[in-house]
Amino acid sequence: MLSVEQAVATLLDHAKRLVAPESAPLLAARGRVLAEAIRAPIDVPPADNSAMDGYALRHADWPGPDDAMRLSQRITAGSAPAALEAGTAARIFTGAEVPAGADTVVMQERCEATAGAVRIGELPDRGANIRRRGQDVQTGQDVLAAGRRLRAQDVGLIASLGLDRVVVYRPLRVAVMSTGDELVEPGRAAGPGQIFNSNRYTLHAQLSAWGFEVVDIGVARDEPVAVRERLLRAAAEADVVLTSGGVSVGEEDHVRDVIEALGRIDLWRIAVKPGKPFAFGAVGDTPFIGLPGNPVSVFVTLLVIARPFLFACQGREDTAPTPLHAPARFRKKASGREDYLRVRMTAAGLEMYGNQSSGALFSTGWADGLARQPAGAAIAEGDPVEFYPWALFD
Amino acid sequence: MLSVEQAVATLLDHAKRLVAPESAPLLAARGRVLAEAIRAPIDVPPADNSAMDGYALRHADWPGPDDAMRLSQRITAGSAPAALEAGTAARIFTGAEVPAGADTVVMQERCEATAGAVRIGELPDRGANIRRRGQDVQTGQDVLAAGRRLRAQDVGLIASLGLDRVVVYRPLRVAVMSTGDELVEPGRAAGPGQIFNSNRYTLHAQLSAWGFEVVDIGVARDEPVAVRERLLRAAAEADVVLTSGGVSVGEEDHVRDVIEALGRIDLWRIAVKPGKPFAFGAVGDTPFIGLPGNPVSVFVTLLVIARPFLFACQGREDTAPTPLHAPARFRKKASGREDYLRVRMTAAGLEMYGNQSSGALFSTGWADGLARQPAGAAIAEGDPVEFYPWALFD
Numbered sequence: 001m002l003s004v005e006q007a008v009a010t011l012l013d014h015a016k017r018l019v020a021p022e023s024a025p026l027l028a029a030r031g032r033v034l035a036e037a038i039r040a041p042i043d044v045p046p047a048d049n050s051a052m053d054g055y056a057l058r059h060a061d062w063p064g065p066d067d068a069m070r071l072s073q074r075i076t077a078g079s080a081p082a083a084l085e086a087g088t089a090a091r092i093f094t095g096a097e098v099p100a101g102a103d104t105v106v107m108q109e110r111c112e113a114t115a116g117a118v119r120i121g122e123l124p125d126r127g128a129n130i131r132r133r134g135q136d137v138q139t140g141q142d143v144l145a146a147g148r149r150l151r152a153q154d155v156g157l158i159a160s161l162g163l164d165r166v167v168v169y170r171p172l173r174v175a176v177m178s179t180g181d182e183l184v185e186p187g188r189a190a191g192p193g194q195i196f197n198s199n200r201y202t203l204h205a206q207l208s209a210w211g212f213e214v215v216d217i218g219v220a221r222d223e224p225v226a227v228r229e230r231l232l233r234a235a236a237e238a239d240v241v242l243t244s245g246g247v248s249v250g251e252e253d254h255v256r257d258v259i260e261a262l263g264r265i266d267l268w269r270i271a272v273k274p275g276k277p278f279a280f281g282a283v284g285d286t287p288f289i290g291l292p293g294n295p296v297s298v299f300v301t302l303l304v305i306a307r308p309f310l311f312a313c314q315g316r317e318d319t320a321p322t323p324l325h326a327p328a329r330f331r332k333k334a335s336g337r338e339d340y341l342r343v344r345m346t347a348a349g350l351e352m353y354g355n356q357s358s359g360a361l362f363s364t365g366w367a368d369g370l371a372r373q374p375a376g377a378a379i380a381e382g383d384p385v386e387f388y389p390w391a392l393f394d
Numbered sequence: 395m396l397s398v399e400q401a402v403a404t405l406l407d408h409a410k411r412l413v414a415p416e417s418a419p420l421l422a423a424r425g426r427v428l429a430e431a432i433r434a435p436i437d438v439p440p441a442d443n444s445a446m447d448g449y450a451l452r453h454a455d456w457p458g459p460d461d462a463m464r465l466s467q468r469i470t471a472g473s474a475p476a477a478l479e480a481g482t483a484a485r486i487f488t489g490a491e492v493p494a495g496a497d498t499v500v501m502q503e504r505c506e507a508t509a510g511a512v513r514i515g516e517l518p519d520r521g522a523n524i525r526r527r528g529q530d531v532q533t534g535q536d537v538l539a540a541g542r543r544l545r546a547q548d549v550g551l552i553a554s555l556g557l558d559r560v561v562v563y564r565p566l567r568v569a570v571m572s573t574g575d576e577l578v579e580p581g582r583a584a585g586p587g588q589i590f591n592s593n594r595y596t597l598h599a600q601l602s603a604w605g606f607e608v609v610d611i612g613v614a615r616d617e618p619v620a621v622r623e624r625l626l627r628a629a630a631e632a633d634v635v636l637t638s639g640g641v642s643v644g645e646e647d648h649v650r651d652v653i654e655a656l657g658r659i660d661l662w663r664i665a666v667k668p669g670k671p672f673a674f675g676a677v678g679d680t681p682f683i684g685l686p687g688n689p690v691s692v693f694v695t696l697l698v699i700a701r702p703f704l705f706a707c708q709g710r711e712d713t714a715p716t717p718l719h720a721p722a723r724f725r726k727k728a729s730g731r732e733d734y735l736r737v738r739m740t741a742a743g744l745e746m747y748g749n750q751s752s753g754a755l756f757s758t759g760w761a762d763g764l765a766r767q768p769a770g771a772a773i774a775e776g777d778p779v780e781f782y783p784w785a786l787f788d
Contacts, residue, residue, distance in 0.1 A: 026580060026595060027595065027598055027599075029599075030599040030602060030603060031603075042584075044589075044755075044756075045589060045753065046584060046588075046589060047586075047587070049589075051753075075587075076575060076576075076616070077574055077575055077576035077587070077616075078574065078575035078576030078577070078587050078588055078616075079575070079576075079587050080585065080586030080587045081587065094687065095574065095576050095589070095687065096576070096587065097586065097587040131751065131753050135749065135751065135753065135754065136749070136751070136753055136754040136755060136756050137756050143756060143759065144759055150599075151599075151603075151759075151784060152596055152599035152600035152602075152603050152693075153596055153599075153600075153693055153755065153758035153759055153784075154759050155595045155596060155598075155599040156592040156593065156595045156596025156597075156599065156689060156693065156755055156758075157592065157755045157756060157758065157759045158580075158595070159580045159590055159591060159592040159594070159595035159596070160589075160590050160592035160689060160755050161580075161590065162578075162580050162581070162582075162584060162590045163580055163581070164579070164580040164581030165581070180471055180472065180489065181470060181471055181472035181473070182470075182471035182472030182473075182489050182490070183472070184556075185558070186420060186552075186553045186555075186556050186557055186558040187556070187557070187558030187559070188556075190436075190440060190556060191474065192441075192474035192491065193441070193469075193471070193472050193473050193474045193475065193490065193491040194440075194472055195438075195439060195440060195443075195489070195554075196553055196554050196555065196556045197553065198550040198551065198553040198554035199550065200553070201420060201421065201549045201550045201552070201553035202546055202547055202549060202550025202553070203550075204421055204549075205421075205423075205424040205544075205545075205546035205547075205549040205550065206546035206547075208424060208546075209424060209425075209545075209546050222470070222471075222472075293488065293489065295550060295554060299546075299547055299550065322739050322740070322741070322762075324718045324720065324739070324781075324783075325720070326718065326719070345716050345718070346716070347716070355529065355530070357525065357529065357530070359439065359445075359525050359529070359530055360529065360530040361438075361530060361547065361550055361551045361554050362438075362530050362531050362537060362551060364547035364550075364551065365537065365538055365545075365547055365548050365551045368716075387718075389718075389783065389785065389786070390545060390547075390785075391783065391784075391785025391786065391788055392783070392785065394785055394788075
């Protein structure tokens with residue numbers, strides 16, 4: 001059996017970016033993946049500016065606490081100040097540019113204003129209350145790396161550099177196909193032996209959350225002609241084909257034979273719970289990933305095993321989530337496979353959902369994320385365990 | 395000064411849901427907020443089914459390891475089995491319904507099939523390899539609570555219940571207005587004294603990420619007529635009005651006076667870094683929140699103080715993120731205000747960005763989240779601190 005690490009590494013060995021760069025307006029760029037690093041075209045702030053409402057002066061000009069200084073100008077945010085007249089002070093507001101010749105701002109609470117003048121009762125250190133030019137970002141600095149998926153604050157940071165467009169990768173197109181004659185679509189009536197198709201919905205929603213464009217291929221009946229027709233369509237319309245179910249070694253699984261004829265397929269047994277059967281190959285030139293059929297196995301293998309590959313195809317660089325650690329509020333025997341447990345975060349630590357069956361999708365709604373139990377390791381109450389909140393997979 | 399806790403509690407006291415329920419197709423429901431709990435209309439699984447490809451039999455009928463059992467039927471996933479003939483076994487596949495009369499499934503690897511019969515070399519415990527009806531969800535059970543924002547796996551869970559539509563709240567409409575004569579839009583040229591408007595972009599992107607509909611009111615010049623005209627438009631078009639800048643006590647801040655005339659405004663000083671000045675009130679009947687003007691203050695007060703209020707207006711119940719804990723890889727003196735530090739998660743613990751200035755937006759791109767330093771508490775190297783990965787605010 002392959003370890004999770006080996007499976008992910010093998011997939012990444014075969015991954016290459018499948019999407020081209022394109023330009024996008026900044027207001028629509030959240031969640032997109034940068035195709036080029038953002039290099040600062042300016043200093044931020046672009047000039048020394050006041051961190052306070054107050055008075056700007058040259059530190060050496062202070063006449064002491066009892067004498068007033070004449071006010072020679074009034075500088076509001078957005079206005080261009082003149083150089084400071086020697087021996088005078090300037091009224092200044094938060095964010096306003098500090099005039100040449102001034103080196104200190106005194107907050108207004110420490111000052112007493114009179115007609116056309118100000119008495120400064122207490123002088124702070126030279127340089128006080130001034131935000132220096134380039135303090136946040138210097139011209140030429142790489143502020144965000146290529147391959148990064150843009151968060152809200154990144155969008156703000158890019159705006160602060162004066163850029164209103166970014167070069168991003170077009171969204172990866174991922175085809176989703178379910179197999180299984182037992183599947184009936186939600187909203188219809190389920191007959192004897194039938195179950196509702198949840199994998200299509202889980203996959204559609206999670207792939208969309210990752211910013212991919214989902215090509216919905218529906219459900220293929222478990223027979224070769226239907227499977228072949230849909231796989232060919234999937235490969236033609238998408239960058240990657242993803243299926244759930246139909247890739248174990250059972251006699252009723254036709255996906256494997258069809259893909260073997262159309263391209264190539266490797267069946268893997270991965271030492272992971274939930275999960276284990278997993279397929280990787282190609283339909284023609286289009287990469288193919290075959291997830292297991294059980295609902296929780298689909299979700300976990302999508303997050304843990306398929307995700308790094310899909311992210312790499314999208315041009316993302318940040319593919320390995322850094323786990324957090326929290327004490328277990330449960331115990332669990334060692335197992336031969338790496339186990340991804342559905343757990344909930346509480347102030348006291350991680351609680352484990354009672355039914356860890358690969359069919360119990362309810363556990364994924366109940367949980368706040370996954371705890372990783374390495375193969376061969378038992379977990380005792382209070383042990384620190386690796387914790388992956390759902391959001392770490394975003 | 396108000397503590398963060400007091401500020402959030404006061405806002406929540408004034409919050410009420412401002413959006414009506416509506417029906418949405420399940421495939422478009424990710425990220426929407428449930429207006430009604432999801433109650434299971436069926437058991438999941440709907441019937442006992444096989445967890446393996448193998449053979450179903452009545453445990454008591456096993457003839458021992460040397461004798462074959464006649465195969466009386468073949469049950470594939472999706473087909474309706476007949477009751478099991480006494481003394482016989484049924485070929486069965488993963489996910490297929492277990493026939494009445496059978497109580498055990500033997501995995502095929504333990505069996506030897508011959509023409510029309512099977513020899514079962516080793517009998518597992520009674521009940522083995524069967525997923526019981528209702529094992530995951532029972533009819534009538536509340537599986538997801540009203541007020542929950544739907545994740546990908548929730549969408550899958552709802553599908554598994556056979557539901558193809560959900561009742562969700564319509565997205566909250568939030569108007570965003572920036573103030574400040576120093577602001578110039580990205581993509582234009584900045585003159586002396588001017589800086590690029592980042593707050594509009596940060597707010598637009600974060601509010602969109604939360605699933606809100608953003609009503610973009612642009613930038614108001616620092617003069618009463620312009621501010622009044624835009625605030626009236628914001629209040630008419632949106633459920634909540636959010637501004638950045640313009641609510642401190644400086645003489646150039648007109649937002650306060652205008653809102654006092656149009657409704658009411660309370661200026662708060664919150665014991666938080668970055669942040670402090672914060673306003674809450676109403677423009678007519680529309681709630682108004684005035685964030686500070688500095689880019690990092692805007693982002694942090696949006697996440698920490700405004701977010702619970704906005705979520706409550708959207709009908710969300712899950713408004714308080716549970717922090718994680720990680721050791722500090724830095725030291726920090728105590729401060730009189732609660733400090734939200736931009737930190738990065740490493741295997742060794744949390745690293746703090748060097749420049750924690752409220753103007754240094756770069757820190758929010760660099761960081762993986764916020765660490766909370768309570769007011770009056772110093773942080774020593776190795777201390778466990780509360781850590782809020784960005785995603786906890788989703």
